[in-house]
Amino acid sequence: MTLKTLENALDMLSYFTTDNPEWGLRDLAREMEINHTVLHRILKTYEKKGYIIQNKKTKNYELGLKFLEFTSVIKHKMKLSEFIQPVMKELASAINETVFLTLQDGDYGVTVEIAEYEQQLKFNVTIGSRTPLYVGASCKTIMAYLPEEEQLEIINKGIKVFTDKTMTDKEKLLADLKDIKEKGWSYTRGEYSEAVFGMGVPLFNTSGRIIGSVTAAGPIYRMSEEKATETLAILKEKTSIIQQYFNKFGNLYN
Structure with missing residues (x-):
């Protein structure tokens, strides 16, 4: 993974907010102004580790429950x-x-x-x-x-x-x-x-x-x-x- 890819991967997480809790691949790629193929690889990597999930009905991506572990660690x-x-x-x-x-x-x-x-x-x-x-x-x-x-x-x-x-x-x-x-x-x-x-x-x-x-x-x-x-x-x-x-x-x- 290149430094630029890592930067995009981390930056992507900030787009998942209470106002925009889920994104379609192409919409998110357009918003981030990056190639959708690159973004797809990032999303699938996160999904494999449980940090991102794909809604089976809408096919949109959402944050996974894995992030709750970090919330508990930080609050502790x-x-x-x-x-x-x-x-x-x-x-x-x-x-x-x-x-x-x-x-x-x-x-x-x-x-x-x-x-x-x-x-x-x-x-x-x-x-x-x-x-x-x-x-x-x-x-x-x-x-x-x-x-x-x-x-x-x-x-x-x-x-x-x-x-x-x-x-x-x-x-x-x-x-x-x-x-x-x-x-x-x-x-x-x-x-x-x-x-x-x-x-x-x-x-x-x-x-x-x-x-x-x-x-x-x-x-x-x-x-x-x-x-x-x-x-x-x-x-x-x-x-x-x-x-x-x-x-x-x-x-x-x-």
Whole structure:
């Protein structure tokens, strides 16, 4: 296997997302801009090892259960559930909304922990969800603390529009990121999902570099100005407790 083939093989995995959980061979080859014969060999290699499966009805390819093994290994290493879930559950109960932990993975934020409150209507997010750093409170909170050259590099790769509230203007987005960093938190309304608010607070590693965020989210109609002030105070308080975990184990994210 050449270095280029290995790069294509690893890059291919990033195309399997919650929005696009399965792909046809030619559609994926077109999206990746590579030869479909080359891609077919890559897919069959993954399939042989159990990392990719082919849907017998649609003939499309999907991620295999083999990847769950890695999820278990990573969560065990980080001990996130043991230390953080109780705090997140307290937070979700205190503000009556969904709370999730997002960690940076390249140009994306990945949801790694979720705590939900028993509301009839709630914000749907799943563990493993990957979202571009330029959209939504959880990810923009992270992006705001990146060096400007990294921010520009991400923006210049192109911005996908999720709703009519998604920021697409480079200068406005950069100004918003600067404002988030100055305030120390982010608040968005309908940027990633229609009619959904997000309120995020940053998390740092032991070197002081941004690594993630803790975010509260739910239907916009439930977030009045008075409740937003109360929610932010509780979110900051509980996030400071979670930050203590990263102060202790943050060397895993250097």
